[in-house]
Amino acid sequence: MTEQSAVLARPPLPDDGDLDLLLLIRHFELALLDLFGQGLLAGTTHTCLGQEYVPVSLRPLLGADDFVFSNHRGHGHYLARFEDPAGLLAEIMGREGAVCRGVGGSQHVYRDRYMSTGVQGESLPVATGVALHLKHTSPGALACAFIGDGTWGEGAVYEALNIASLWRLPLLVVVENNGIAQSTPTACQMAGTVAARAEAFGARHHRVGTTDIGVIRDELAPLVSEVRLENRPLVVEFATHRLGPHSKGDDTRPHDAVREAEAHDWYRRYAQSDADRFARADEIQRDRMAAIVREVSARPLSRWEPCG
Amino acid sequence: MRVAENLNAALHGVLEADPTAYVIGEDILDPYGGAFKITKGLSSRFPGRVLGTPISEAGITGLAAGLALCGDAAIVEIMFGDFVALAFDQIVNFAAKSCTMYGSRVPMRMVVRCPTGGGRGYGPTHSQSLQKHFIGVPGLSVYEMSPLHDNRAVMSAMLASGEPSVFFEDKVLYTRRMYDVPDPFHSDLIPAGDTGPGVARVFLDDPEEADCVIIAPGGMVDRVTRAMRALLLDHEITCCLYVPSRLYPFDLFDSGAQDVGAGRLVPALRRARAVLVVEEGTAGGTWGSEVAHRIHRLMWRDLRRPVAQVNSLGSVIPAAAHLESAVLVGESTIYDAVLEALRD
The missing domain is CATH 3.40.50.970 (Thiamin diphosphate (ThDP)-binding fold, Pyr/PP domains)
Structure with missing residues (x-):
């Protein structure tokens, strides 16, 4: 019932900055799918359509001293941290100005204290080591790792949570539980719950059931502060929805499941709450992204010398 | 120590x-x-x-x-x-x-x-x-x-x-003791480039005048040098052992300068009647295969015979001592392999 009421509610539009960022990420991802459709992108990509509000809501809760680990579905995480669509698009297109010269591509990006990797569960032990470093060198800073519901199949997650809790490390685990791991529904790949898993390690758990950015921040702000002050790991589980395919063109979900995901789309609901303001903001970000695509596509190819 | x-x-x-x-x-x-x-x-x-x-x-x-x-x-x-x-x-x-x-x-x-x-x-x-x-x-x-x-x-x-x-x-x-080389052998260390711990050698008198060159990682030093001693006493065969500290990338070959790595190794390989690579790993897809391949590419025409590889058997390693020693490279495996490699 709460899910249903969340669907029906028309929350007030977020502040301009948040709305712009949400829409930028949305149009970035749509632009990627469009470029793939035109055959202008090679390789693969995993869009975060429907999940954009997760990193946007966390943005003011994370500081420059915090280390963020992202995963294969990380464009929104990157854009929420740096607001650098041109650099990320250049990375994905292998163009000059790419964040990592086109070597890493969509899912291997490293900039300042932000790093994404493409292997499930790999980042959590590394984030634990970073959290240990931060605890010793910059108290108050934390390591944040984005994972999905499917990531809980990996043993490394449990090894890391155990150590983080045992050694009292400032680790924030953000679980984007979108109910599906590639093509496998969560119910077919996970016994028990994320909450019980966190509890088993003595880690605090909080479930976020809304897409309302203001509510999310109010709920999480004190909990994230506790991670910093008490050095206790926290698992935040977003009940979220993946609108698009796992990567591109590989969506085998039944029509109803896709429709159900779409019913939770913040974009659709915000569009209805303040139609004029939303439409203006939407158009600006769509045009901005289209200009970025044109500009980056015209750049020369990135250059890199293989090193051993 | x-x-x-x-x-x-x-x-x-x-x-x-x-x-x-x-x-x-x-x-x-x-x-x-x-x-x-x-x-x-x-x-x-x-x-x-x-x-x-x-x-x-x-x-x-x-x-x-x-x-x-x-x-x-x-x-x-x-x-x-x-x-x-x-x-x-x-x-x-x-x-x-x-x-x-x-x-x-x-x-x-x-x-x-x-x-x-x-x-x-x-x-x-x-x-x-x-x-x-x-x-x-x-x-x-x-x-x-x-x-x-x-x-x-x-x-x-x-x-x-x-x-x-x-x-x-x-x-x-x-x-084992550090730097413990059996009589009458000596050891020294040759540099392997700008950084790194270099390649150790164990030799009789002149390291570049050995009948046989053996390349092996550190874990084999004890077994190889005991085999070298027995070969010297029993057959007057002289061997020179090269021991890189870094196995990969190859310190043995990666520098062409005369006084380091390959610069020192190549003349010795050219003079030797046999070259062996010895390691404890089990057979198949080994470090030694890569070393042998490098030497073949480097100097195939100058070698008297292909590099011989000595590995443990391609087997699990049993617990019982008599079974384990039948699988692993031992002093006698190396001794026999050198004699075999030198047989004309």
Whole structure:
């Protein structure tokens, strides 16, 4: 019932900055799918359509001293941290100005204290080591790792949570539980719950059931502060929805499941709450992204010398 | 000084010299001091930077990579090298990749120590030499402990390289003495480039005038030199043994300068009547195959015969002593292989 009421509610539009960022990420991802459709992108990509509000809501809760680990579905995480669509698009297109010269591509990006990797569960032990470093060198800073519901199949997650809790490390685990791991529904790949898993390690758990950015921040702000002050790991589980395919063109979900995901789309609901303001903001970000695509596509190819 | 004491001193030295250095592993705290006592005394002297961990090889190797990513130095002890298989993803897909896959070099000062090899009756999952699985990984160096290389220099070189390293330590060496070469042989150390611990040699009088050149990692030194002595006494065959500290990338070949690496090796190889590569790893896809291939490419026309490879059998390593010794390379395996290689 709460899910249903969340669907029906028309929350007030977020502040301009948040709305712009949400829409930028949305149009970035749509632009990627469009470029793939035109055959202008090679390789693969995993869009975060429907999940954009997760990193946007966390943005003011994370500081420059915090280390963020992202995963294969990380464009929104990157854009929420740096607001650098041109650099990320250049990375994905292998163009000059790419964040990592086109070597890493969509899912291997490293900039300042932000790093994404493409292997499930790999980042959590590394984030634990970073959290240990931060605890010793910059108290108050934390390591944040984005994972999905499917990531809980990996043993490394449990090894890391155990150590983080045992050694009292400032680790924030953000679980984007979108109910599906590639093509496998969560119910077919996970016994028990994320909450019980966190509890088993003595880690605090909080479930976020809304897409309302203001509510999310109010709920999480004190909990994230506790991670910093008490050095206790926290698992935040977003009940979220993946609108698009796992990567591109590989969506085998039944029509109803896709429709159900779409019913939770913040974009659709915000569009209805303040139609004029939303439409203006939407158009600006769509045009901005289209200009970025044109500009980056015209750049020369990135250059890199293989090193051993 | 025993090899174990030398290695222990090396770890003390790293922690003492570098306040950002950590040693991490299972059961490494005092008073236990590690399954092989290599970390003895460390946790008492450097509490907070010597961390006893849960049984989580992937977790602690990733943890070390996280510290390294932040600029710290991290040394992980894998209790038995066999268990490094559990950390393969963190080493190959994270630590090694991180050096280069983000478009510019990211220094990772990180060493994964692996007590390795058989000869102690521990059976199939506690006796392997898994070096070959780590050969040829871009961004990853493979080293092997040797009684002819000061572990303090080796440890410094691994950390200074800024790349993750896997350090294989033949367990049998721990109780041996450093620089212990049987009479009448001598040993020296030739440089292998700008950095790194160099390549050790064991020879009779003139290292470049041997009947046979043997290339082997540190764990084989004891067995090879005993075989060399028996071959000299029984058949007046002279051998020169080359022992690289870094197995990969190849210190043996990577410099063409005359007084280092290949510059020293090539003339000796050219004069030798036989060349052997000896290692304890089981047959198939080995480090030695890669060494042999390099030598063949380097000087095929100058060799009198192809490089001979000496491995353990392609088998699991049994627990019972009589079965284990039938599988592993021993002194007599090497002795026989040299005679066979020299047979015209």
